[in-house]
Amino acid sequence: MQLQKFSYDNRIPKMFAIATMFWGAIGMLVGVLAAFQLAFPALNFGLPFTTFGRVRPVHTNAVIFAFVGNGIFTAVYYSLPRLLKTSMWSNKLSKIHFWGWQLIILVGAITLLMGYTSSKEYAELEWPLDIAIAIIWVIFGINMFGTILTRRERYLYVAIWFYIGSWVTVAMLHIVNSFELPVSFFKSYSWYAGVQDALVQWWYGHNAVAFFLTTPYLGLMYYFLPKAANRPIYSYRLSIVHFWSLIFLYIWAGPHHLLYTALPDWAQSLGTAFSIMLLLPSWGGMLNGLFTLRGAWDKVREEPVLKFFVVAVTCYGMSTFEGPMLSLKNVNAISHYSDWTIAHVHVGALGWNGFLTFGMLYWLIPKLFNTKLYSKKLASTHFWIGTLGIVLYAIPMYWAAFRSYFMMKAFTPAGQLQYQFIDVVQSIVPFYVLRAIGGTIYLTGVLVMVYNLVKTAKQGKFVATEEAEAPALEKKYKSPVGSFWHAVIERKPIMLLTLSLIVVGIGGLVEMVPTFLVKENVPTITSVKPYTPLELQGRDIYIREGCSNCHSQMIRPFRYEVARYGEYSKAGEFVYDHPFLWGSKRTGPDLAREGGKNADSWHFNHMLEPTSMSPGSIMPAYPWLFENEVDLGTTNSKIYAMRKMGVPYADGYESQANKDLQEQANKIATNLKKDKIQVDSKKEIIALIAYLQRLGKDIKTGETSSNNTSANN
């Protein structure tokens, strides 16, 4: 058969690899800043765009979509052509993909720091960027499928399955979760409200972890681990089972982020059951990776690339064991809202994603520059520094989680809560310091790697293209007699795509459809009313400042939570919440029933100088809220948008909304004057106070005795 000549392009993988290192260092640096801010609030600098609530989303988005995202693309653009014996389908699309993605990252970081956020975790970017992401993602898909369809290799290697499955699922998740109604340029409201919004968000949030941080990286593992070890994967059969059961199970597990919340019980149980089943394919994958190195452990001792891979796969095993455990309700009761979640995530992010990326880069850069690694010794040093960083990061967080759990639930013999929230915060701060040091050590390792790889690149010569040749694919292929029909799927990428979409689609539908029937089935709670215009503006300030990064608005039905925060939250209370603001972490206390707990003047002073009202607080100050005025020009479109989504504002209410807003603001200003505080009623702080004082009040009346009734639990 005639051999066809073609070439592999190395320029695009090189660009993505550089972007991976660049954004990795930036994203982790921002993470280190955020970590130190929790220990030393002065590091918030009193500026809007350096405050924790805005910095933290920049960190999470940067490491997920910039660091790991570019890592995925490096792997795909390097491995896909080689596995398929063809060049990438379109070099132009590759370039658009690269520069488009970097532009999104840059604009994303800037807008997040400016306070443009949807508040939904890992989907914070606002609607113009959501559209841009969708476009770039489709371009990536076209390029990938163009390549697959013009291949010279009949079989699709399992890594490619993981790429395809990830691509199609991320597309689905992104589109479904980004349904939002634009109010203005860079401001929108989630189409869903309350319980529905929470369910969609965590279906997305969980699967962002699954299909962005896990499955593409499994593809990466299945390609680079055999390459580096120079032997095939331990069991290819196992990898097929791994792929299908993993994508089937993952999509269902989202509700485990909402255990003990107002989410219906059956959905919680579904999430738990599927999370536990998830343990099996995950460990299948981990063992498959580790067993590949059976009999080659002497190589692991020598080769830094393999060292990184071994720890990465081990961390994958640890966090996929921990995940199912955390989705057991009794364990989740301890871990939810606590630093345990943070530890869990970082074992995955630093260990699995980080180390796998580093291993790949240490293997890839010398190949791209046709040379040897500048210093194996430095790479080994990086390995030890990184491992130490992970350990020093994780252990204080686990410790902090248990410590705060035991303190939170401690009652005196007389039946009173033993500790104030602030006591718990104070005792956790030293652990925050340790964690920040752990993160800094890990980042140092990354910088050592960057130095090593730059040196490597300098001593070699970049190979822009690699020539190759292979016979063309037979057009009319007939499978040999007796071969099984599954071989057809292995050859047909479109069928593989469709099948994976069906598999993940069923999961999404069964999980969510019943909850969408809620709208018709929820008996309207008459006492739950839409927000007043001032409260709505205040709510948007709450979203802008990222308050939900540290404050939850969801009280679980536990004695120690009800005693501390008030009556537990009910699904019906959130029907007008576009978006929901339940939060996922309590660095500060829950605010679901904050309304009426403290005086207006308390909030005023607290926002200006938190420690003046709550000594020992680590909350940042928000001085700019006392200078900026509420943008009255937006009230109209906000009310309109809310009504569009079913919030029952009367027709034409827009015209009088600002009058009502002013009236309510004046009332609060007058109230403050009684406490000798002079403030212009147009300032943003007034709107924020209005919102905070409203929280949880709808069904608060007449339920004051709940603390005592649950005292015997």
Place this chain on the structure above:
Amino acid sequence: MKFSHYLEKITGVGIYPMISLLLFVAFFTAVTIIVFKTSKETISEMESLPLDNN
């Protein structure tokens, strides 16, 4: 007021988790059968794909 129980009023909501479990068991069984029926030659051809072009 038990807001958290309104979903019980959706007719047959209990069937959803049941469907999901059955679907998975069927799916998993099918995949496993397929995998073990694939011939040794095909498997070894596929697993050596990343190593070819070194």
